[in-house]
Amino acid sequence: MTTPPTHSGRRLGRTTTRRAAEAVVRAIIYLCGWMAIIILAAIAVFLMWNSFRAVNEAGLFTMLSGTAWYPTSSPGKFGMLPLIVGSLFVTGVALAVCVPVGVAAAVFISEFSGRLVKEVMKSIIEFMAAVPSVVYGLIGVAVLIPFVKDAFSLTSGMTAVTGGIVLGIMSIPTVISISEDALHAVPEELRQGSAALGNTRWQTTFKVTLPAASSGIFAAVMLGLGRAIGETMAVLMLTGNAAVMPASVFESVRTMTGTIAAEMGEVVQGGLHYSVLFAVGLVLFTITFGINLVADLVLERQRKRWRR
């Protein structure tokens, strides 16, 4: 069942089935490529759809600016601000932990370690990223909660700091590996040029390599932040889960993620509280989406810069 030869004569052997198969394969690949975007859009629509009732009845602005979160009183109060602030506090502490440690580790791995050390460190860091968050939570409960209680002489060790420290440790692998990639992408010629001008390794690292990799490191921090803000299990176990406005990071907080996870099991399907939890999810989704978008734009800018 050969097709008639075309004018060039090159397609002599191509059968219609083959051509059809190619079209099908192409369509599948095309679809898979679009799938990521479709899923993302579907999530956004789904969240918006389900939080429609909350926006309608409780009011978007009232929820975002309200400081009282009493979802089960009647009428329920759905002020999300304590949750948003709780998430920000925990994330802020996490960043304070993971950025210095992560960037310093990346600098060591990329600029100062030998090949063997580099390989070993990289695989250990990958392994660190593979530890389930609940395990980090367990260690936090056993070690960090009593430690924080004693160290800061608090009545309870379950605070934003406790959750933030563990989250920071969990985010370190992300920060290290992406910062390391960014440092690695800095052309060797720049380091050589700096060394040839009489700079030590340290001077070269601080004055040339780090600035050259700065946008990549920024992206690493943003992705680490995205990981920290979206994490649920460890914070649920460590922050004390008090949904009140915290005055400092040494108080118990409730994060957005923790709230959704803790309350979703007890709500009436389709009820107002149910819808409000979706609204919380929508806020969270918007924040993480924004963070990732910024990180991507920054990375793309860096790529363009080196292509010149």
Added chain:
Amino acid sequence: MVSTLLVTGDGALSYDAGSVTLPRTVAQEGAASKAADLQGSFSLADVSVAYGRDRVIEGVSMYVPPRSVTALIGPSGCGKSTLLRCLNRMNDELGNVHVGGTITLDGADIMGRAMDPVELRMRVGQVFQRPNPFPMTIWDNVAYGPRTQGIRKRSELDELVEESLKGAALWAEVKNNLKKHAFELSGGQQQRLCIARALATKPEVILMDEPASALDPISTQQIEDTIAQLKDSVTIVIVTHNMQQAARISDQTAFMLRESLDEPAHLVEMDETRKMFTNPDDARTESYITGRFG
């Protein structure tokens, strides 16, 4: 920066070109008398380089007179660049490289413990094969080295930047755009910026590793003109694959050769460029220069 005075009464290492078996050069005799007031002369005695177990250079002895252009020529893989990197100890950066023999800069041993490689590199600048400006403005690129040396005063830096850019024949093109990002310059301009950057630390010597090989003919011409201007104030050692370039710009030429992969490269001949290109002593030099191999 006063440099050679740092080396104290270490008589064995002080400058004594006569005790080293050097290739006969006419320039050397003329230079020796001027050596007192001119800085930036290298003496190499029996220099060898090994990467791990692989001996790549052996038994290179030469004298590089101050305030002149010395070209290193030879086929690919003959160790020219490796030898060049010995002169500012950039081989140290590669690790697993062993350099033997003696290299002195104005009489001071540069391989001993007394010499800090970081300090050496402020005196011996380098321009690389591919332009490697830092990702910052033109001004910041040139001021980079002086700042490392601790110069903080803005006016002083401005002066150095202007002087260095003039030295590299780039000033006229960029004087109104010193805040422009270095990556916006053309390849040839970037390379001259790298020369300016090297000049800014006031080195006695500038090493150039095929500085024009990645450039078009017009940019190459500009680099060569720059080199011709510079040699009154700084010693230049240049590695080049381009025979005509060596003939045009250098005062003396050293021809290196690795005769087979089993043996390390060595210095075949070094002499005044005019003699090397018209009437070399060694038959291999003549074959290489006339294009019979390499």
